[in-house]
Amino acid sequence: MQSLSDLLKHEKKRIAFVPTMGFLHKGHLSLMKEGLRHADYLVLSIFVNPAQFGPGEDLESYPRNFKKDADLVEKEGVNVIFAPDAKDIYPEHFQTYITLNDLPHHLCGISRPNHFRGVATIVTKLFNIVKPHTAIFGQKDFQQLAVIKQMVSDLNLDIEIIGAPIIREDDGLAMSSRNVYLSVDERQSALSLFKALNNSQKLLKSGETDASKIINEAVKLINSYKKTLIDYIAVCDPETLTDIKKIEKPVLMALAVKIGKTRLIDNMILN
Ligand code: AMP
Secondary structure, three states: OHHHHHHHHHOOOOEEEEEEOOOOOHHHHHHHHHHHHHOOEEEEEEOOOHHHOOOOOOOOOOOOOHHHHHHHHHHHOOOEEEOOOHHHHOOOOOOOOOOOOOHHHOOHHHHOOOHHHHHHHHHHHHHHHHOOOEEEEEHHHHHHHHHHHHHHHHOOOOOEEEEEOOOEOOOOOEOOHHHHHOOHHHHHHHHHHHHHHHHHHHHHHOOOOEHHHHHHHHHHHHHOOOOEEEEEEEEEOOOOOOEOOEOOOOEEEEEEEEEOOEEEEEEEEEO
């Protein structure tokens, strides 16, 4: 992969990179389309990264279907799929990790303590392997995008990071590889995330600027659906991810909710 990238750069090609864990859906495809708007060569990676899963999480059961993914992206203009084995990425005695001081201590980082260490480490490794000019990440994982932008700035990585909007199903559910875990009933309850975000946007527009009141309404709405268990609902500064009490400028509302055994996340800028 490194030699190929060197060759492409020698030929003055611009390389766009979309890192994923596979089991691709239209959200992933939108990142690839965005990549091709900024480059003439597109690398997709598919790697279920063990370092970003905690004990008891779904590393083993995470959905995988390489053949289907490869078929799907054939007409999307992907030039190379980089799909390494975990033992090549993390050989025995691997011991170097990237950690950030502040951003991982909010939102998902609270219930997933080592998650962003795993994310920052694999993304750095993939950047060093693929050597892209630009990389595209979804705003669906808003905190991940913030972590990567911060890391790229802090470490002077010469890569342009582009954030792409959340792609949703027709009824509003944010697309996710994990949506396949949902039973018919759970799929209904999963809609509560987007409904709560929309309702919060409406409350703010009608003049409610007290974040705790907006969050309380979201809690009530989500709890009115079956099999929901809220991990967190936060209204925070979109850059620092610190909580905001009174909304006076655009804020990020982010939430994570377990629907049965499946943990889903979603977010929206409230303004
Ligand atoms: P994943 O395979 O879930 O690790 O996601 C790979 C990339 O796709 C990340 O940058 C995600 O933010 C992005 N992504 C996942 N779901 C969506 C979605 N529904 N809309 C836009 N981007 C997404």
